[in-house]
Amino acid sequence: MHQELRxxxxxxxxxxxxxxxxxxxxxxxxxxxxxxxxxxxxxxxRVKIGETDVMVGVKLEELGPPGIQAIELARVVDRGIRESKxxxxxxxxxxxxxxxxxxxxxxxxxxxxxxxxDASSLAxxxxxxxxAYPKFDGEKVDYKEKTSKKLDLEKTPIAxxxxxxxxxxxxxxxxxxxxxxxxxxxxxxxxxxxxxxxxKGGDYPLTTEDIDKMLDIGIEKxxxxxxxx
Amino acid sequence: xxxxxxxxxxxxDETRKIEAKVGIIPRADGSAMFKIxxxxxxxxxxxxxxxxxxxxxxxxxxxxxCNYNMMPFSxxxxxxxxxxxxxxxxxxxxxxxxxxxxxxxxxxxxxVVDVFIELPxxxxxxxxxxxxxxxxxxxxxxxxxxxxxxAVSAGKVDDKLVIDLDYAEESxxxxxxxxxxxxxxxxxxxxxxxxxxxxxxxxxxxRLIDMAKKALNDIYEIQKKALKExxxxxxx
Numbered sequence: 001m002h003q004e005l006r007x008x009x010x011x012x013x014x015x016x017x018x019x020x021x022x023x024x025x026x027x028x029x030x031x032x033x034x035x036x037x038x039x040x041x042x043x044x045x046r047v048k049i050g051e052t053d054v055m056v057g058v059k060l061e062e063l064g065p066p067g068i069q070a071i072e073l074a075r076v077v078d079r080g081i082r083e084s085k086x087x088x089x090x091x092x093x094x095x096x097x098x099x100x101x102x103x104x105x106x107x108x109x110x111x112x113x114x115x116x117x118d119a120s121s122l123a124x125x126x127x128x129x130x131x132a133y134p135k136f137d138g139e140k141v142d143y144k145e146k147t148s149k150k151l152d153l154e155k156t157p158i159a160x161x162x163x164x165x166x167x168x169x170x171x172x173x174x175x176x177x178x179x180x181x182x183x184x185x186x187x188x189x190x191x192x193x194x195x196x197x198x199x200k201g202g203d204y205p206l207t208t209e210d211i212d213k214m215l216d217i218g219i220e221k222x223x224x225x226x227x228x229x
Numbered sequence: 230x231x232x233x234x235x236x237x238x239x240x241x242d243e244t245r246k247i248e249a250k251v252g253i254i255p256r257a258d259g260s261a262m263f264k265i266x267x268x269x270x271x272x273x274x275x276x277x278x279x280x281x282x283x284x285x286x287x288x289x290x291x292x293x294x295c296n297y298n299m300m301p302f303s304x305x306x307x308x309x310x311x312x313x314x315x316x317x318x319x320x321x322x323x324x325x326x327x328x329x330x331x332x333x334x335x336x337x338x339x340x341v342v343d344v345f346i347e348l349p350x351x352x353x354x355x356x357x358x359x360x361x362x363x364x365x366x367x368x369x370x371x372x373x374x375x376x377x378x379x380a381v382s383a384g385k386v387d388d389k390l391v392i393d394l395d396y397a398e399e400s401x402x403x404x405x406x407x408x409x410x411x412x413x414x415x416x417x418x419x420x421x422x423x424x425x426x427x428x429x430x431x432x433x434x435x436r437l438i439d440m441a442k443k444a445l446n447d448i449y450e451i452q453k454k455a456l457k458e459x460x461x462x463x464x465x
Contacts, residue, residue: 040350057302
């Protein structure tokens, strides 16, 4: 479908340049992380990577024994954050076997100019870091009053999506590059380089060597992105 | 206790602080932001573009589709469940009716103009903020328009007529409250949205509409200014 575009992109990549003049493993600039943008949320953040613009809000709800809906919702929460154990779920317990806090992260893209994966993951983490518990008197949650108690984040899992086009690997694809993707690997890693989640996408397979290289890029670039938090 | 002074200290005919900006979503054909107090609306316009499925097409004129959506974290209380509610569907409908009179859709047969209104943060007056943002976004999209649309809520708190009710006034407990969102086409003064809940006498309503028109002229100036900030006049 985008054969001509794809060929053009590959020709350029072979010279080490991308459509917009970036290097292969260079993120768009500026990367902006703004926390606490939405007063009605317990935590919020807005992340811009180039023209890509994502808003994330965290709501905290008090919940009785988890029902099927809560279980389902919990599974939808970003795997990177969950699997890295960035949030200690034991600390979300209000009274054992009775009441817990449910943390819900909602991601609302404002402008999709490519690489929503990484922008959303960064925004989700920034919003979590920004989140404070609302007041709870044992019966009702008072959302009008935030306490000074923050959600503890013990780790900062960062997702980096590495894209394969032809035999080249790039990060932070724009819209045109996303149309030409052969394969994609989203790699979430924490401070010490431990991987905590992955997702392969795209229509084409990857070799072991590909994955080796993509993981290296993913872990390296995560360190760079983490500085923006 | 009679309502002698507004809870947040505003004059009775004074709106909350307003901010407006045009062209904030580069991927949309037209976009705008309208913030009034703690209520914050984005609007994105896509189109005119081909309408699918085809049986929805009108060979005489294009159609306008509006979608009003509160982001899940936008309410000061519990999280808003995503997906449309009866409330958001109705607001989407009346928003479309409020905007339609300024458009000339006969220019675009078989097409659709989509308007998406998203609210990251709300505290009363969200449909009016959405309409203000949407009309600027339609202009930004380059659609031919007869006028802009400006909207604000007017109302009565206890025995006082007020403009732009905030949450505390909407939920005023010590007296009756009427909440009346109004949208007008500022140049003709014609009204394109009028809703109300609460209690009010007819002569009070008529006075209130006059009060709202004055506030709406100020809002219109803010909308025009935001548009002109994006589209500078070129000296030849």
